[in-house]
Amino acid sequence: MSEPNTYPATSMLIAPGSAGIVEPKKAHFGQPFTVSCGRILPSIDIVYETYGQLNADKSNAVLICHALSGDHHAAGLHSADDKKPGWWDNYIGPGKAIDTNHFYVVSLNNLGGCAGSTGPSSINPETGKQWGPDFPTLRVRDWVESQRMLADKLQIAQWAAVIGGSLGGMQAMRWALEYPDRLRHCVVIASAMKLSAQNIAFNKTSRTAISSDPDFHGGRYHEHNTLPKRGLAIARMIGHITYLSDNVMGEKFGRDLRSGSFERGIESELEFQVESYLRHQGDVFSESFDANTYMLMTRALDFFDLAREYGDDPVKAFAAAKCRFLVVSFTSDWRFAPERSRELVQALIGAEKSVSYAEIDAPQGHDSFLLPVERYNQVFSAYMQYAAKECVSQPDDQHQPQANTEVHHA
Template sequence: MPHPFPSNSIGLVSPQTAHFTEPLALDCGRALVAYDLVYESYGTLNADHSNAVLICHALSGDHHVAGYYEDDPTKPGWWDNCIGPGRPIDTGAFFVVCCNNLGGCKGSTGPTAINPETRKPHGPDFPIVTVKDWVRSQARLADRLGIIQWAAIIGGSLGGMQAMQWAITFPDRVRHALVIAAAPRLSAMNIAFNEVARQAILSDPDFHHGHYYEFGVVPRRGLMLARMLGHITYLSDEGMRAKFGRELREGKIDFNFNFDTEFQVESYLRHQGHAFVDRFDANTYLLITKTLDYFDPAADFDQDLSVAFHRALARFLVVSFTSDWRFAPARSREIVQALVRAGREVSYVEIPSEFGHDAFLMPIPLYHDTLRAYLTRVAQEVNAHAA
């Protein structure tokens, strides 16, 4: 009996693994001798390989971006609402690819992977990777799949930073870059929040300098705190007010010193923290927050982002959300201004929303209509080129 998936769902999907044996030189000066990238793909690559779309994931995302796994038919991929036949990222038109980034903990080589030399997890010996490293590794995956040029590269948050970096590093391999809820680089406040999250993990006695795997423990408390804190920055004040207000969980104030959850928002955050610990690795969290902090594409161009974009050949869609204070609309407008000064073609849309940074994952009609309209034009280009 078939699973009762929605009619415009991509349905059952399964990940694949690409193994690479050519060493990858990293920005940190070290190299990965060999590595795996786990990825998913949906839709069909057309004859001239011109309809491929790369999705880049954010901090805690992974390659399972749409559809369902056979063994978990109730929980779709993290951006399923946007990807499928007839959805904004239309798998009827595009061949959609997403890989778990290097350093991740969902199957691509990262701190949790076994180091063949020591037969133990890499742990803290895994090198720090950068957005540029990711882009280079993704380019090798594209080579493997026979994709010379992506019709579009799409990402939200840290994913949007990868889309930007692709357009700068590989100008002739990206026709369109869709940069959503991103920033040209992190602000001091962004870095400060990451630093508190890192300190929470590093100061957890179960962290064991990153070698916790060998002790049969994980730094649960630290990772939970990091996620709770992160989660606050993904929401907005007005969104939280609408969702939780000051609702008390049991209907009354407790007034003792045991600090059980009293307000709904406390309960929600603790749940988010607990759930995260079961699905994410602390070393990967440390690593990817550093990847975020280091991202600075203008650094190679005398701190002038427009000079960086001068290299790019892609056309851009930049999207921001009004209540996003992690990467506020002003940060997206910095990207747009640099693109305009660089003479690039760019469309900019600011979506009214109270969902904060998380809005980029939400099926907000104006947002999805925007993606749909833009990508319909991209699909028309693909068809015109193929015809």
């Protein structure tokens, strides 16, 4: 759900394995977009990036679905002196698990986001003002629908794989149910078929932190020329606590002090390293992320229940899926615990689908899915290498027939 907070400095050279310098693109869809809540967006923009080359028969495209705070910038750098690569640079690039030598990777900022795609900070053409809290409530299926429109625009009839971690995994699963013919593989990492009550409780607490910030103004903070930074920072701090495990927090920070002293005879204000870390994470996030997007994204997370429309039977839900599945969980992840992934695997087995499952022993909690973890990398790479073999033509083959597509240009 969060981005890793430490990146190697790559200001001198672009590291081997990097997707290189990448540039965001914008797709405009002029037709009205009917949101699943019933409301209509007159038009939408989707910002996205691509890495690698699309092959001649367009069979090697991979869709990356981002989590709560992610965006389209999943890999590579925006400029040579960019200090921070994309949020999933550990796993996307030449020679990496999602190997851009074989795959054409598409990564977008979801509808409702705050990194360039149409969202609460966009202008509502009907009022000429920012949407703010009036932006329609979104569900995971709305993201899948807008991703489908992007696929059509890019003339990708079938993804080699749709891949996502956490909230991204929910989108990948929804793809498998809504468009079973349009993906060959579905990779679901550290995710769940629905959130637990505890998870919803954390999201509610985060939303309350934001909404109770006096600068929030019911979501109309832009009209008051202010930002609910304190609320957003607290929301992020809560998030970070839940993305890490108790053990890894202990190892990383222990009870070390950043300032102050435990000595007798000295009265000083103490700040533990963990406090400083959380404060920093909160501050950075509150400057860069939109509060209304945070509200919207966490609500979509809470709402998601894969099997709701299938009589609460996930086996029935997956009946129509045609793709193969890879499911990965992490032992120390208590936000999206391995048990949630096991439930998913059980449903897939019950529905007689092709599924592989790896439960990775990693101490980093939910954040593991973003971090370099050797075994995770091995099994993920092995799966994707096999998926790459199925792509008919390689990126430089020019004589493949066009894929038989049913593309509706948006």
